[in-house]
Amino acid sequence: MIISVASGKGGTGKTTVSTNLALSIEQKVQLFDCDVEEPNCHLFLNPVMGKKEPVIAPVPEIDLEKCTFCKKCMDICRFGALAVLKKEVLTFDTLCHSCGGCFEVCPEGAVLEKKRSLGDIEHGSARGISFVRGCMDVGQVMAPPIIRKVRSYTDPNLVTIIDAPPGTSCPVIAAMNKADFVLLVTEPTPFGLHDLKLAVETVKILGIPHGLVINRAGLGNDDVKRYSEKEHLPILMEIPFDKKIAQIYSNGQMVVDKLPEYKEKFQDLFEKIAQLVEKGGQNR
Amino acid sequence: MKELVILSGKGGTGKTTITAAFASLAKNMVMCDADVDAADLHLILDPDFKQSTDFVGGHEAVINPDMCTQCGRCIEVCKFDAVRDTFEIDSIACEGCGVCVDLCPEQAIDFPETICGQWYISGTRFGPMVHARLGIAQENSGKLVALVRQEAKKMATQNNLDLILTDGPPGIGCPVIAAIGQASAILIIAEPTVSGFHDMERVGELARHFNIPAMVCINKYDLNPDQTKRIEDLAQKTHIAIAGKISFDQTFTESMIQAKTIFEYDKNSQASIEIQKVWDTIVSLPEFNTPVNNIMQHL
Secondary structure, three states: OEEEEEOOOOOOOHHHHHHHHHHHOOOOEEEEEOOOOOOOHHHHHOOEEEEEEEEEEEEEEEOOOOOOOOOHHHHHOOOOOEEEOOOOEEEOHHHOOOOOHHHHHOOOOOEEEEEEEEEEEEEEEEOOEEEEEEEEOOOOOOOHHHHHHHHOOOOOOOEEEEEOOOOOOHHHHHHHOOOOEEEEEEOOOHHHHHHHHHHHHHHHHHOOOEEEEEEEEOEOOOHHHHHHHHHOOOEEEEEEOOHHHHHHHHOOOOHHHHOOHHHHHHHHHHHHHHHHHHOOOOOO | OEEEEEEOOOOOOOHHHHHHHHHHHOOOEEEEEOOOOOOOOHHHHOOOOOEEEEEEEEEOOEEOOOOOOOOOHHHHHOOOOOEOOOOOEOOOOOOOOOHHHHHOOOOOEEOOEEEEEEEEEEEEOOEEEEEEEEOOOOOOHHHHHHHHHHHHHHHHHHOOOOEEEEEOOOOOOHHHHHHHOOOOEEEEEEOOOHHHHHHHHHHHHHHHHOOOOEEEEEEOHHHOHHHHHHHHHHHHHOOOEEEEEEOOOOHHHHHHHOOOOHHHHOOOOHHHHHHHHHHHHHHHOOOOOOOOOOHHHHO
16 A cells, blocks of 8 residues: 655645654555655664665767767757757756657667766665655756656555655656555645645545645644535544644654654554545545 | 845745745845745735736647557657557656657647646735746646746846845755756755754755855754754855844744734744844845846846
8 A cells, every 4th residue: 555645835744744654553664755855754764774776867968970960859859958059969968858759769879878867766774664765966856757766666565655745746746646545744824724725636636535634733723624624635633733742853753752642643544544545535 | 136045945944934024124126936836925925916827838748549540659659658558648647748749650649738837927015026826736847937037037127126035945856946046145944853954954055056155044943952053053064154043933823824924913023023133134144245147138
């Protein structure tokens, strides 16, 4: 079962929920940190890290001996990553989406594959959790291929928990697509509600069953609850607004270690998710 | 003209509430919401959406079943697994690269433009604002960010405004890079947590990578004095100017619920007094006072 933890708004508690959920449940679990721009799970789990591998995207390099400057590569490229001049061809690696068009279309076989590093994947383990983390290189822009690479390690025999990035665009889609359940985390504030609505729309487009965790409950107002009732969005857990929890988090500690009563609450959360997945999702 | 871009790396550190507070203080400026993916600044600034324009962000492949012979060439060339076995395009997976369009031997694939969102020019009680909404699950957020910033610059030039105040997106990827190119300076809103530290480190690295002066403001600094100290030490070591600190203050949330800036809600609150100090520091720092080069030539 794949559970993707997402939010729309940043800083609502995705990482807190994914790491504590992973540590609480009895089942064998793998945790994927797919917030590849700002991955943080390792700061809380302190995993023993093992194998590290680069994420590579092919980008064009032109063999000028073979090139006839016919411009077919430039014409097929929708991203402006190639400019064919009179006697040279400029390539712009950061604009390239690795669609392979230029390789396919070149009649001379003059487009060679150069490897561009987007980031890396690290494998590790922490307290019985198998952990995979994607990390984008600073200055790179392509998060989705790194996220897809992390997700290629999904083991169907395990519970897979994905810590997704904030927002609603391509990296979030890459982290949620084909999950069995999306667990949305929000805070009960106007910003939290606004971005929750966007996240709910996103999940609906993908047609994935979903439910809500309200973090910092008691802060703000009741608008998130009213919205959830109206939308039949099940509230699966509430974590109260408590400076103690904020301090535990700030030190990189786990809530379930410092406040053991939460272990059962996270187990309950998992039970509820499992039931909703089994029912095929009430919110489909 | 100057452009200050507010970033954080980590989401939820207070970028937007602090940007809105600065809007209360800054004079002669245009606001720009460059978080097009989950924009929130409008919830406080209450813009009037004077002018709305479609954002045509790209194209999407559509197979014409009458012309398709199901030869499978499109499936073979698509690197994004966007062509289903039924010879339909999965529009969420489609990257808009057009390779299948060009290589289909029957020319059976259309490639219409897609409207990926809207962008707006608005008036607010603090001055003009340029903002946008990227459609759900759409591509090209970086392109839309670049567009709203360009429009904000045009507006500043036409109206002789000296400052663009830009609320940036979280992360360090495509929309963030689009939000900082040629900015005068960035202000990182950091929070004193292990993740806040880690994420600020990466944004700082990004600013250096693109050679943009950076400042940091620590929000909720009293939540964890040790982590606050770590952030200050890191800033010093990596030449990020310290613009100041703001207390953990629930007045922020209360003002947000009233759709007010913290100054409008309670100008005597602890956080208001501290933000005023942070703003005074920012405008006096050399990081902020480097003019933006070459922008005019690009317009």
